[in-house]
Amino acid sequence: MIYVLIVLLVCIGAFFYGRRRQRENGRPVLVKHETIQPMRIKPWEEQAEDDAGDGQSFGACPGTVLIVDDQPLIRMMLRELLEQDGVTVFEAPDGASAIEAVRKHCVDYVLLDLKLPDMSGIEALKGMRRINDSVSAALMTGFGSPEQLAEAELLGVKTYFMKPFDLQNVKKHVMNSLKKVKYKEGEVS
CATH class of the missing domain: 1.20.5 (Single alpha-helices involved in coiled-coils or other helix-helix interfaces)
Structure with a gap:
């Protein structure tokens, strides 16, 4: 497999x-554009309201994304896909590098693998949140225990993608999330 x-x-x-x-x-x-929705940790609660938005289109909204995964090919594919739309992308192969990237750069969104070589994605997210408590994140995982997902939910993670995931689906989710971040900050009219 x-x-x-x-x-x-x-x-x-x-x-x-x-x-x-x-x-x-x-x-x-x-x-080819696909309209598959990402898997949610809380699909039965207010996720539908979050995804529906207000129906406005804000056009291109570049932001900054940190991709944290120990597999370089996944990082490269996601980087190229997001950079096509003007998104600034940083990469980290492990949790310590991810925390350092958040310390050095203004990061709007994090795509975070749950299993990293030096620590769990949950521990890495806690470290990032100590530096920037408002950074949004989604988990990428091939497997995840209900306990880990519940802990991630307590840290504000509402979305996770099961590997192997649809790249266009991830891109669509990240771009929508960046639009929400920029709209909240008042940078997009």
Whole structure:
């Protein structure tokens, strides 16, 4: 199963590399948009209200995202996907690097793997929250115990993505979250 996932990730990476080369050479690129909703920790509560928004479109809303995952291919794919829309992306391969990135940079949103080499994603999020208590986050995980997800919910995490996840789905969620952050800060009219 892990080999299939690795092959799939390599194929997706090659696909994005090919798209980037096409764009650099001025060739048209076809993009398929999907409307799958991300999985939620609390799907039965007020999530529908959060996702519905106020119906306004704020246009392009670049922000800053930190991707924390020990798999470089996942970080690279998410980085390329988000940078296409003008988002500034920082990467961290472990929890300590993630905490340091939040200390050094103004981060609007964190995509955080639950299992990191040096600490759990929950511990890393606690460290980040000591520096910036308002940073929003979503978890990425191949597995997660109900206890971990409940602890993440107490830290304000409302969304998680099960690996392997749909990249367009993650991008859509992050872009919507960045619009909400910028709207709350009064930066988007």
